[in-house]
Amino acid sequence: MRFFITLRMALRALRRNTMRSILTALGIIIGVAAVIAMVSIGNGAKAQVQAAIASLGDNLVLVGPGNQLQGGGVRGGAGAATTLLPTDAEAIKASFIDSAEGKDNSVAAVSPLVVARGQILANGLNWATNIFGVSPDYPLIRSWRVAEGVFFEDAEVASSAKVAVVGKTVVDNLFPDSEPASVIGQSIRVYGQGGGGGGGGGGSGGTPFRIIGIMASKGYNANQDQDDVIFIPYTSHMKRISRRIFVAQIFVQAKTEELIEKVKTDVTDLLTQRHNGTVDFTVQDQADITAARTASTDAMTYLLGAIAGVSLLVGGIGIMNIMLVSVTERTREIGIRMALGAHGSDVLTQFLIEAIALSSLGGLVGVALGIGGSVMLGNYKHWPVEPSTTAMVIAVGFSAAVGVFFGYYPARKAAQLDPIEALRYE
C-alpha cells in the first residue's frame, strides 16, 4: 500500500517535470536503442552466414587445399596450396562408400568441385556465368533437384563427356523465349576464362557442350544468385575448360550427423596417407566453417554492443546528475514530507523509484526505438536484422539497474536530510 502510494507520488513528480524527465531518460533511450540495434544487425549478419553454410547441404564435410606449399618454407594462407587431386575424391569414394566389398559405409556421397568463370554462347546470345565441375553426387549433396532432363552420370564423368546441366538464370538469359523442354539437347559453346578454353578467342574457340538438364531454381543465398551456374563433369572441366590438375574442394556427405566426426578423421587419415604424410589440406564440417565465418561478426557485435553499453553508462550518470539537482531543488518538499510524518525510508523509496522509473521507461522506449530503427535500416539497406530477446531483456534489466545504482546516492542524500534544516532551506 505504502509502496504504491510512493510509486504514484514518484510518477507524479516525473510528470510535473515532463521535459526534464524526457531529456534525462534520453541518455538511456539512446543507449538501449543503440545496443538493441547493434545486436539485431549483428545477429542478422550471423544468421545470414549460418543460413548460407547450412544450405550447402546436410552432414557435409568439406575438404579444401591446405596452407602448406609443397616442400616450401614459406606458408600461404588456407587454400593457397593446390594439392587436391580428383583421384583423392575417387579414393574417398572407393574407401567409404562401397560397402559391398566389406568396406566402411559411413559416407553417402562425394563430389569434387572445380570452379571457373566463363562465357557461354548459344542461340545467338552470350552470357557470363560460373562453370562448376562436379560429380553426379553433387545434386544429392546439395539437395538440388533437376527440373528438366537429367544430371550426368559416372559414365559421362569417365569419358569427360561434353554435356552440361544449366541453372535457371542461364536458361532465362540464353533462351529467353523457349520452353524449358525445348532447351534440352541444345548446343552451347563454353569459353573458359583464365583457364584458356580451347586455346582462347576467336569464332573457332570454345568447346561445344550439349544441354542434358535444367536445375530447379534455388534462389538467392547471401545475395548470390545460385541459379547463375552451369554444371559439367569435373573431368570435362579439368580437361577442356580450366585445364587444371587440382580441384578446389571435395564435398563429402556423411550418412548421418553422428558419423561426421568419424568421416572427418577417416578422410584426414586417408588423404594424409595419399599425400605422403603431409597434411596439406583442411577438413572441416559446417560447424567449423560457421565458427570461423561468424567469429568476425561476433567480435563486431560485441564491440558495437560494448560501445553502446558505454553510452548506457553515460545515460546513467545523466540520471544521477539530474536526481542530485532534483534533491537539492526539492529540499523543502522533503522537509515538508518529513515534518508531516514521512520516514527516511519513504523519501529514499520515492527518489529511488523516480530514478528507476526514468531509467526503465527509458529502457523500454529504447527497445522499441532500437527494434524500429534496425528494422527500418534493414529494409532500407536490405540487411537481415534479427532482434534478440536476450538483448532486450538484458538492456531493460541493465537500464533498471543503472537507475538503482545511480539513483541510490541522491536518494540516500535526500533521506538523510534533517527536517528542520530542510524546512528552512530557501
Next chain:
Amino acid sequence: MSAVVKIEDIHKIYESGEVPVHAVRGVSLEIHQQEFVALMGASGSGKSTLMNLLGCLDRPTRGSYLLDGVDISRLDKNELADIRNKKLGFVFQGFNLLARTTAVENVELPCLYGKQRMSAKAMRERAMHCLEIVGLSNRADHMPNQLSGGQQQRVAIARALVNEPQLLLADEPTGNLDSKTSIEVMGVFQKLNDQGITIVMVTHELDVAHYCKRYLILRDGVVVRDEATLDRSIANVELAKLKQAETAAKLLGAGSTAA
C-alpha cells in the same frame, strides 16, 4: 483537564559550532487541552528551538517531554516521524504547500504517511471535510499558485487538521500575510480552538498574540513571562471593525471626489 504537553526542565544545547550554544535552558511547561498559547520572544530567545522540540522535529539534550502521555525524549527518528504524523499538526510561516499539487492533494499528504491504511476514497473524503472546515472546499482542485496567501495558509491549516492531531503547532502563521488576512487566519484558529483543538503559536507580533488565550515570553532560553491574555481580541469583532472603517473611508473618499 489533562495535560497535552508536559515539559520538565528541558534543555537544548547545540554542539555543532566551536562554542556550544545553549538555546533552551530549563523550560518547564504544561499545556492543557483546548488551550491557545502564544509563544513570543525576540530572535535568539530560543522560541524556534522550543517549537522544534514541541514539534518532535528535534530531541531535547536534557529534560523530559510528555506529549499526550508519551515520553518523546526516548523515541528514535522513525517513531518521532510517526508521532508527528499522528499527534501533531504543523502550520508554517511560508505555508509550505507542495507546488504543482492541488489543494486537496496537499491536504491528503499526512494521510499517505499514516500508519493505518486508508482507502483513496476515505482519504479524499477526509481531506474535503478539512477543506470545508477552513472554508475552501470550492478551491479543492486549485494549485497553490492559483490561491492567495490567506487561502494557501488555510489549506495548510486543513492539512494540519487532517489526521485529527492532539496539538496544532503554528510557526508565525501570519508572518507572510497582510493584516486583514492575518485576522481572517486567526479567526480560523479561534474557531478551531472553540471546537476543542489545542494550539501553540509562535509569533513576534503583539496584536496577533492578543487572539490567544495565554502567552509565554521567552528570553535567553528561559520563560520570563507566562500569563493569560487580558482583553483578548476576537477575530469576528475585529473584522467587523475593519469593514466599518473601510466603508467609512470609501464614503469619505467618494464624498471628496464629488466635491
